Amino acid sequence: MSDLYRLTACQALQLLKRGDLSVEDYAKSLLSHIKERDAVVKAWAYLDPVYVLQQARQLDEIPPEKRGLLHGLPIGVKDIILTKGMPTGHNSDIYRDDPAGHIDAAAIITLRHAGALIFGKTTTTEFAAIAEGGGPSTNPHDPTRTPGGSSSGSGAAVGDYQVPIALGTQTGGSTIRPGSFNGIYAFKPTWGAISREGLTQFSMTCDTLGLYARSSEDLELLASVFQLVDDEPVSTSPFGLKTAKIAFCKTHVWPKAGLGTKAAWAKAQDLLKEQGACVEDIDLPKDFDNITKWHANVLAGEGRASFLGNYLLAKEKMHPKITCHVENESKLTRKAQLEAYDGCARLRPVWDEIASQYDAVITPSVVDEAPVGIDHTGDASFCSMWTILQAPAMNLPGFAGENDLPIGLTLVGPRYHDLHVLHAGKAIGEVFEAKGGFKSKIL
Numbered sequence: 017m018s019d020l021y022r023l024t025a026c027q028a029l030q031l032l033k034r035g036d037l038s039v040e041d042y043a044k045s046l047l048s049h050i051k052e053r054d055a056v057v058k059a060w061a062y063l064d065p066v067y068v069l070q071q072a073r074q075l076d077e078i079p080p081e082k083r084g085l086l087h088g089l090p091i092g093v094k095d096i097i098l099t100k101g102m103p104t105g106h107n108s109d110i111y112r113d114d115p116a117g118h119i120d121a122a123a124i125i126t127l128r129h130a131g132a133l134i135f136g137k138t139t140t141t142e143f144a145a146i147a148e149g150g151g152p153s154t155n156p157h158d159p160t161r162t163p164g165g166s167s168s169g170s171g172a173a174v175g176d177y178q179v180p181i182a183l184g185t186q187t188g189g190s191t192i193r194p195g196s197f198n199g200i201y202a203f204k205p206t207w208g209a210i211s212r213e214g215l216t217q218f219s220m221t222c223d224t225l226g227l228y229a230r231s232s233e234d235l236e237l238l239a240s241v242f243q244l245v246d247d248e249p250v251s252t253s254p255f256g257l258k259t260a261k262i263a264f265c266k267t268h269v270w271p272k273a274g275l276g277t278k279a280a281w282a283k284a285q286d287l288l289k290e291q292g293a294c295v296e297d298i299d300l301p302k303d304f305d306n307i308t309k310w311h312a313n314v315l316a317g318e319g320r321a322s323f324l325g326n327y328l329l330a331k332e333k334m335h336p337k338i339t340c341h342v343e344n345e346s347k348l349t350r351k352a353q354l355e356a357y358d359g360c361a362r363l364r365p366v367w368d369e370i371a372s373q374y375d376a377v378i379t380p381s382v383v384d385e386a387p388v389g390i391d392h393t394g395d396a397s398f399c400s401m402w403t404i405l406q407a408p409a410m411n412l413p414g415f416a417g418e419n420d421l422p423i424g425l426t427l428v429g430p431r432y433h434d435l436h437v438l439h440a441g442k443a444i445g446e447v448f449e450a451k452g453g454f455k456s457k458i459l
Contacts, residue, residue, distance in 0.1 A: 106143050144185055146166070194393075199456060203437075263298045277380050306359055371407070
């Protein structure tokens with residue numbers, strides 16, 4: 017096959033397991049595609065083709081009976097995640113020229129143990145903490161537009177067929193938003209379900225490892241590797257749309273929704289009704305309207321502590337949007353910070369109870385398709401509440417905006433119902449992809 021780079025992770029695994037494909041040949045196909053596209057997409061903060069192929073050959077030498085669940089699968093890693101043998105620059109002038117590290121983050125240890133090929137480091141905004149200062153990555157569907165952020169390179173690389181899987185993180189909307197903008201599946205698991213050890217910290221209340229793939233099956237594969245478990249087993253049968261009770265929740269952020277998201281919203285409801293699902297619009301209790309403000313206050317308070325060390329080390333090398341947290345420019349009081357903590361903690365079980373009444377809950381992923389320009393990574397308003405509620409969230413691609421660019425919708429669930437979200441997302445995502453209207457023009 018000349019287009020091996022277009023394989024999903026599960027498709028590639030089948031070929032690798034049968035011996036019809038070597039890890040080295042697969043890696044070469046991806047590297048060749050990256051060579052053709054890198055000048056446009058610019059998804060990589062660090063990529064050493066020689067090292068990639070060296071690792072690939074080593075993986076090919078492993079006897080079949082000793083190979084892991086992810087044997088030979090190339091994975092891009094957001095450049096705020098410690099990765100042995102590669103530098104971690106955080107897109108910061110403080111660390112940009114640092115040498116390769118000697119420690120793997122916990123997630124990388126898990127992936128290596130499963131046999132993954134750690135491909136390289138993908139771009140991020142500075143410390144994954146701001147929407148400003150985007151770039152150099154561009155949206156693979158339109159290089160004049162942002163791929164989103166802060167997991168810019170991971171979303172762009174998967175969307176552009178440069179790797180089948182990549183890791184991101186989410187503190188506001190940094191996994192789901194790039195998923196929507198790049199037309200791919202994205203999953204933010206329940207907070208704490210995957211270890212954050214070895215990730216740059218902005219908010220200990222919100223920071224969550226995120227996963228990117230071009231199929232829901234690939235996300236289910238990663239969930240098994242990271243040993244995500246729900247208390248109630250997921251059905252072994254496909255999710256039944258004909259009997260499903262599906263809620264659509266606009267949230268208090270809906271006035272920001274653009275024409276593309278509004279059109280996707282209406283089409284999604286029609287498509288699910290055609291499949292026999294019972295579709296219901298729901299409104300959250302009024303107290304949920306405070307979450308946007310509370311999320312901002314939690315980030316301001318925790319960023320004040322998280323970035324103090326780097327501030328003292330080299331304040332002049334940090335973006336003003338980061339130093340403002342340390343200097344408390346917002347004049348956040350500890351009382352307001354505690355109100356934010358306690359308010360969100362109070363609403364988490366309320367959300368769990370609401371979501372448990374439905375087989376799936378759909379909510380917007382983004383304001384609209386990716387905006388023009390790469391200096392700003394877009395608005396995360398629709399994502400942030402699910403992050404601070406610590407709920408699992410999955411971007412489902414398939415829809416197109418006014419400029420034929422991708423738009424997704426988010427499937428959310430109660431906390432620690434990650435596998436149920438993925439199970440429902442597989443069936444709903446298949447419908448959205450088949451009939452939502454988006455068609456990728458990437459070759």
